[in-house]
Amino acid sequence: MSSTPLTAGTHRVPGKWPNANGRFGEFGGRFVPETLMGPVEQLERAYEQARCDANFQAELKRLLKDFAGRPTPLYHARRLSARLGGAQIFLKREDLLHTGAHKINNCLGQGLLAQRMGKARLIAETGAGQHGVATATVAALLGLECCVYMGEEDMTRQAPNVFRMRLLGAQVIPVSSGSKTLKDAINEGMRDWVTNVGNTHYLMGSVLGPHPYPMMVRDFHRVIGQEARGQVLELAGRLPDYLFACVGGGSNSIGLFYDFIPDREVKMVGVEAGGRSLRLGDHAARFAGGKPGVLHGTYTYVLQNEDGLIAATHSISAGLDYPAVGPEHALLHQSGRVEYTQASDAEALEAARELSRTEGIIPALESAHALAEVIRRASTLSREAIILVNLSGRGDKDLGIFQSAGIL
Numbered sequence: 451m452s453s454t455p456l457t458a459g460t461h462r463v464p465g466k467w468p469n470a471n472g473r474f475g476e477f478g479g480r481f482v483p484e485t486l487m488g489p490v491e492q493l494e495r496a497y498e499q500a501r502c503d504a505n506f507q508a509e510l511k512r513l514l515k516d517f518a519g520r521p522t523p524l525y526h527a528r529r530l531s532a533r534l535g536g537a538q539i540f541l542k543r544e545d546l547l548h549t550g551a552h553k554i555n556n557c558l559g560q561g562l563l564a565q566r567m568g569k570a571r572l573i574a575e576t577g578a579g580q581h582g583v584a585t586a587t588v589a590a591l592l593g594l595e596c597c598v599y600m601g602e603e604d605m606t607r608q609a610p611n612v613f614r615m616r617l618l619g620a621q622v623i624p625v626s627s628g629s630k631t632l633k634d635a636i637n638e639g640m641r642d643w644v645t646n647v648g649n650t651h652y653l654m655g656s657v658l659g660p661h662p663y664p665m666m667v668r669d670f671h672r673v674i675g676q677e678a679r680g681q682v683l684e685l686a687g688r689l690p691d692y693l694f695a696c697v698g699g700g701s702n703s704i705g706l707f708y709d710f711i712p713d714r715e716v717k718m719v720g721v722e723a724g725g726r727s728l729r730l731g732d733h734a735a736r737f738a739g740g741k742p743g744v745l746h747g748t749y750t751y752v753l754q755n756e757d758g759l760i761a762a763t764h765s766i767s768a769g770l771d772y773p774a775v776g777p778e779h780a781l782l783h784q785s786g787r788v789e790y791t792q793a794s795d796a797e798a799l800e801a802a803r804e805l806s807r808t809e810g811i812i813p814a815l816e817s818a819h820a821l822a823e824v825i826r827r828a829s830t831l832s833r834e835a836i837i838l839v840n841l842s843g844r845g846d847k848d849l850g851i852f853q854s855a856g857i858l
């Protein structure tokens with residue numbers, strides 16, 4: 451049984467990671483050029499002060515509540531549970547947040563931090579545009595200038611989000627280098643940061659990048675697990691048997707998992723993008739085909755070829771389509787505390803259809819990967835078992851993909 455108090459919002463520290471060097475075991479760290487050392491050290495100091503400052507925390511809490519819509523409900527999906535004939539399934543409704551996904555938690559945190567550091571300008575990378583939209587939203591809210599780097603390829607694929615960002619007052623800068631996608635946008639953003647660090651904060655979108663980003667972004671998403679813990683205790687009277695979440699960079703999953711890590715009886719499953727097949731280039735399942743290496747400033751599991759070149763990736767959901775995973779996940783994988791598995795494009799589409807029809811909730815394709823794994827397992831569990839799934843976002847952004855996939 452759990453050795454920690456069964457209440458929500460206790461400020462216990464579930465893990466000792468990262469250490470002072472930003473390491474999660476052997477993973478993480480700070481692999482950046484000399485020119486970026488100053489900026490990341492300045493950020494680390496500012497964050498250390500902010501996280502202990504009651505005014506900062508109170509302002510963040512206020513915006514999470516009044517602007518973003520926290521707390522999000524924990525919803526017992528009774529029809530889905532009955533239909534699968536096994537465990538009781540509870541959905542953590544991050545899809546109900548402003549801008550449609552969990553990303554706003556982190557953007558509000560880093561936006562307030564930038565303001566506190568006296569930085570008048572935010573820059574961000576974006577793949578599908580979801581993180582760009584959340585960053586542009588927070589920039590507008592706080593009166594900061596905003597500049598979003600986006601691969602040219604992605605700008606064509608995600609035109610509505612480009613328009614949203616511009617409507618919110620952000621400048622969207624096309625990136626035409628490399629594969630013209632997310633990883634190239636991060637490279638360009640980093641270059642901008644080095645040049646303009648005096649007035650600019652780089653707002654990283656997931657638990658990636660050099661220390662302190664993986665720790666800081668995790669901390670801003672911990673609210674998901676803290677709320678869920680209190681809610682499941684209230685609704686079911688005990689801790690859940692399983693947690694499920696999809697893993698792109700790994701922010702919504704670590705946000706849910708983190709406060710349950712000391713509860714050994716709670717099993718955790720992270721679901722990566724299995725794509726078209728498990729052949730290199732056809733998926734984004736780092737723990738199925740990757741090996742340790744450095745990408746964008748951190749040492750972690752990376753999809754790479756035999757020469758160590760970053761591999762091409764594929765997923766039907768842009769939010770999961772990235773060749774590296776957050777370093778804390780690499781440690782949780784190594785220690786066995788979290789089990790990592792994959793769902794394919796086809797399984798995610800089918801899971802999205804199932805949830806839409808059974809519960810009246812159209813999930814984001816990313817979240818549908820976690821649901822696909824739940825659909826696979828629920829019937830093997832008893833009717834008393836409790837499963838908690840992070841519904842990281844809503845499916846509005848994916849309607850075009852649903853339509854062209856012909857899932858009706």
Ligand SMILES: *Cc1c(COP(=O)(O)O)cnc(C)c1O
Pocket residue numbers: 551552553580581655656657696697698699700701702703769770814816817842843844
């Ligand atoms: C961006 C995104 C993800 C993937 O990012 P993580 O950092 O792994 O959480 C998952 N779900 C949704 C809805 C997203 O927008």
